[in-house]
Amino acid sequence: MEVLYLGSLKLKFDLNKYNSFKNYVEFKEKIDYTFEVNNVALEKIPEKPTLDHDYVFYDFIFEYQSEKYYEFMKIMEGLGLKEQVVFRLDIKYTKKEMEQAPLLAMATHYNFYATNIKFPSEFGTKYEKIYTCPKCRTVGYKQISNLYWNTTQMKKKLFLEIPANFYNGSHAIIITERLANIFKEQGLTGYSLEPVIHVGKKDKEIKCFQMIINHTMPPLSEKMPYIIDEDDCLVCNKKGRLKFFPPYYDKASLDYFQDFNLSYEVNAGKHCQQSLVLVSQRVKQLFDTLKIKPVYKPIVVVDEK
């Protein structure tokens, strides 16, 4: 696993910080030079700012936690710029990691909003709010009725993951009858099916089920790396929303799992509670064949001897 740090530094003209615009431009040139002498992999040196365009971005890449990364962060700190750096991590997995991890965290809900699909609450599915964090406002919902939904939205789809949402309810997975039959033929484990009640034109109904994942994994390993994040909340124990790294599990936690599993942690949603979905290699192979294309993150096994 290769972890890349993709950083971006924003430098904006501000009279409280720089005495004049000229002063700001000089500082910008000093930063250009800093990047250059330290040999930082920079997308490009930003152009000279103007009064109409009084900010610049430096986009750069490091191998995360490499010697160069630490050196450079120290320089940024010295210049008082560390707070102005935003970043994300880009993790590249090897073929071996992808193929040999006993479980993979799987997510398809990223493109839910892009595909313009409507939430079950809009069709009459009932939810109860079972948790509200007094500090960060994160909410948790429980579904208390069957899933009511217009199943026509399932055309051209076999599998749909509806993300937990602050306003609309909890995480749900819908699969078509065809996929349910394939799961059964393959003998996949760790789930049960509930009916989806079709709301809409009868002749447009697509037979679907709500897939309930029944098996919850033990907590993540204490050894999982952790980056302090703006979304952290100590009240509901929401730490970094599992956002940066793949899940780490102690070897002993992997004595027993099923084809479909949920994480014990419920921090995968933004301002709402949602567990991670963890699947076996069998599920991935099946989905590859069926051209269901989630984002996978192979879990890291922590083997403490």
Ligand SMILES: [Zn+2]
């Ligand atoms: Zn909270």
